[in-house]
Amino acid sequence: MRSSILRRMLALGAVTTAVTATAGLATAMPAHAATSKVSVVHGIPATPVDVYVNGKVTVKDFKPGDVAGPLDLAEGSYDIDLTKPGEPVDKAILSVDGANVPGGANISIVAHLDEAGQPKITPFVNDVSKVGAGKARLIVRHTAAAPAVDVRAGGTPVFKNLTNPGEAKADLAAGTVNADVVLAGTTTVAIPATDVNLREGTATIVYATGSAEGKTLGVVAQVISGLHSAPHGVPSGDGGLADESSLSAWWLAAGVAVLLLLTAGGVRLATRRASR
Amino acid sequence: MRSNAEGAPRHRGARLPSVSRRSLITGSLGAAALLAAGCAGPGTDEPSAEVQALASPSPTPAPLASQVPVQPGALPQASQATAPVRLRIPAMRLDAGVQPVGIDPRTGDFAVPPSVDNVGWYRFGPGLEAAGGSIVIAGHVDSSSQGKGAFFGLRDLDEGDRVEVQDSARRVVRFQVIAVEQFRKTKIPLERYFARDGALRLSLITCGGPFDEATRHYRDNIVVTAAVA
Numbered sequence: 161m162r163s164s165i166l167r168r169m170l171a172l173g174a175v176t177t178a179v180t181a182t183a184g185l186a187t188a189m190p191a192h193a194a195t196s197k198v199s200v201v202h203g204i205p206a207t208p209v210d211v212y213v214n215g216k217v218t219v220k221d222f223k224p225g226d227v228a229g230p231l232d233l234a235e236g237s238y239d240i241d242l243t244k245p246g247e248p249v250d251k252a253i254l255s256v257d258g259a260n261v262p263g264g265a266n267i268s269i270v271a272h273l274d275e276a277g278q279p280k281i282t283p284f285v286n287d288v289s290k291v292g293a294g295k296a297r298l299i300v301r302h303t304a305a306a307p308a309v310d311v312r313a314g315g316t317p318v319f320k321n322l323t324n325p326g327e328a329k330a331d332l333a334a335g336t337v338n339a340d341v342v343l344a345g346t347t348t349v350a351i352p353a354t355d356v357n358l359r360e361g362t363a364t365i366v367y368a369t370g371s372a373e374g375k376t377l378g379v380v381a382q383v384i385s386g387l388h389s390a391p392h393g394v395p396s397g398d399g400g401l402a403d404e405s406s407l408s409a410w411w412l413a414a415g416v417a418v419l420l421l422l423t424a425g426g427v428r429l430a431t432r433r434a435s436r
Numbered sequence: 437m438r439s440n441a442e443g444a445p446r447h448r449g450a451r452l453p454s455v456s457r458r459s460l461i462t463g464s465l466g467a468a469a470l471l472a473a474g475c476a477g478p479g480t481d482e483p484s485a486e487v488q489a490l491a492s493p494s495p496t497p498a499p500l501a502s503q504v505p506v507q508p509g510a511l512p513q514a515s516q517a518t519a520p521v522r523l524r525i526p527a528m529r530l531d532a533g534v535q536p537v538g539i540d541p542r543t544g545d546f547a548v549p550p551s552v553d554n555v556g557w558y559r560f561g562p563g564l565e566a567a568g569g570s571i572v573i574a575g576h577v578d579s580s581s582q583g584k585g586a587f588f589g590l591r592d593l594d595e596g597d598r599v600e601v602q603d604s605a606r607r608v609v610r611f612q613v614i615a616v617e618q619f620r621k622t623k624i625p626l627e628r629y630f631a632r633d634g635a636l637r638l639s640l641i642t643c644g645g646p647f648d649e650a651t652r653h654y655r656d657n658i659v660v661t662a663a664v665a
Contacts, residue, residue: 201509219504227509293630294539294560333541334560336514357514360538360560361632364512380509388560390626392544397643398652399578402588405646 196265199229203272203303203369204279205376212241212249221245225369227382235263240281242271256281268382270367272303275324277371282325288363288384291331293391296358298337298366299329305371308344313337320344334360341368341377351377361388480645480656481623484615487661491570493633517563520601523555523573523586527597532586534573534601546641552576552585561630564603569632571601574641580652587642591616591658599638599662611638611662618644624657638662 200211202224211219211228219228238259241252254271259281261267266286274280284301291297300311302322311319311328314337319328321344340353351368358364363384370376520534537556540547549556555575562569576585599611619625629639638661645656 219506222506225509226506228504228506231504293544294541334538354511357512359512359515362512366511367509379511381511382509383512386632388630388632390630391539391546391558393621393626394546394548394574394641394657395543395643395653396546396548396574396587396641396657397577397579397585397654399580399583399585400647400649400652400654401578401584402591402644402654403647404644 194263195232195234196261196263196267197230198233198261199227199231199268199382201268201270201272201367201380201382202226202228203270203367203380205273205370205374205378207253207279208245209242209253209271210245210247212239212243212252214239215241215249217249225378225380227380230266233261235261237261240269242281254279254281259283266384268365270301270303270325272325272367272369273305273371275305275307277305277373280325284325284327286363286365286384287329288387290389291361291363291387293389294334294360295331296334296360297329297331297363297387298356298358299327299363301325301327301365301367304368304377305373306343306350306368306377307372309341309350309368310344311339311341313339315340317342332358334358339366351379354379356381359383359385361385363387480618481620482617483619483625483628484617484661486614487617487628487637487659490614490637490661490663491628491631491634493568493631515559516565517559517561518565518603519559520557520564520571520573521604522602524600524602525593525597527593528589530586530589532575546572546574548574548576552579552582555586558630562632562636564601564607564609566636568634568636570629570634570637570639572629572639572641573601577642577644577654577658585642587640587658590640590642590660591618591644593660598665599640599660601638610665612665613660613662615659615661617659617661618656619659620645620656621654624659629659629661636664 200219202222205224208221208223210217211222222228238261240256240259241249242254243249243252266288268284268286270282270284272280272282282303287297300319300322302309302324304324308321308323310317311322322328336355336357338353339356340349341351342349350372356364356366365382367380369380370378519536523534524531533554534557535549535554536559537547537549538559546558555573558572562571575587577587578585593613593616595613597613599613600608602608629641640660642658643654644658645654647654
């Protein structure tokens with residue numbers, strides 16, 4: 161399974177590389193939908209926080225490595241503040257004012273370190289379009305205090321030169337892929353190999369988090385389900401033994417024969433009656 | 437089409453049979469056309485209301501704003517669906533092995549097991565552990581090399597017929613047929629049968645309808661939907 165996924169990734173070049181920079185919140189969304197699904201991801205090591213949305217505490221004692229949500233948020237502008245647990249909002253350690261949440265989107269708001277190791281908040285728009293039957297979407301996001309990296313599957317780079325805060329994604333055959341992260345262009349392992357189970361019909365978002373210098377590099381995962389599609393078709397017979405048209409053709413032939421007999425009889429009857 | 441009653445008497449004799457012949461022939465052709473239309477089978481492409489009702493997801497209550505779910509961002513585990521291993525349908529005298537199958541990567545189609553004696557469970561959808569959604573089992577109606585398949589008699593099932601599905605721990609889940617539907621492959625609402633929400637149900641799928649000798653394909657799919665008994 162693993163090697164076949166890898167082969168397909170390589171052979172078909174089915175790899176979308178490094179969608180650059182921050183995915184802005186304001187991408188095109190369907191006009192009719194008014195609320196968005198918003199998740200919050202904690203990728204700052206050793207710093208539990210309370211999460212405030214528009215001045216109201218929304219997640220208490222949010223632990224590093226945890227994922228909160230999804231929340232249904234109406235489209236609009238939001239202030240997001242992180243405080244040490246129990247502290248009031250005016251003592252926030254990290255704030256984003258006026259974050260724009262469009263309607264009908266699926267968004268992850270990620271608290272993480274930038275490349276230099278400073279805490280920041282980055283919103284990502286999640287690709288929740290349907291995946292083909294039998295497929296799963298893998299999205300990798302660089303949200304760690306680390307230089308550019310390559311993501312390898314089975315030892316071969318598949319997402320190259322990913323930088324903080326960028327993402328790369330691909331739709332793959334569902335199954336297990338053994339992945340690791342190396343410094344870009346090298347074989348120096350930054351995050352050791354681990355099995356990532358890509359469940360069919362889901363998007364698995366893997367965040368590289370922590371700090372290379374602080375030796376706290378790791379991953380946080382978020383899974384979005386319900387993206388499955390039906391197979392194209394269910395071909396389940398090529399023998400013709402259950403053919404209904406031949407059966408019907410016999411009935412059709414019999415029916416026509418009977419009707420022709422009736423017609424002939426009727427004509428004879430009518431002719432006889434008329435000539436009387 | 438009625439003959440003209442005011443026509444000259446000497447013509448009547450000639451005219452009556454000619455008109456009658458025409459109307460009789462027209463009538464027989466009309467009847468033949470009706471028979472031909474009947475080839476599509478009764479109810480082809482007509483969805484069953486019962487199946488649609490089962491497939492409608494029940495609205496999930498919106499979570500309270502104060503209860504934001506928080507989960508550890510651990511890497512996902514493999515799916516723990518309970519695979520069916522045997523399918524029994526007494527009305528068809530069927531007792532068939534069930535194999536877990538997925539998608540044919542070349543075509544994107546459901547990968548029905550090559551042996552026509554076995555049927556395939558869609559391993560990406562719900563299994564026997566599920567509380568909702570459609571458990572899909574598809575099988576061959578026949579094959580050019582192997583003859584009649586496990587689902588040869590599927591289209592003849594009736595509402596109320598019993599269907600039993602067994603897992604590897606010999607636990608049996610019992611279903612009862614609620615609908616037998618027939619759709620052209622170009623019209624079948626497959627997303628309804630491969631849905632992972634709505635009431636728990638079993639969808640049995642095979643081929644049917646007219647067979648095209650040139651392409652070696654059946655035109656239609658037969659879908660039997662069974663609800664938990």
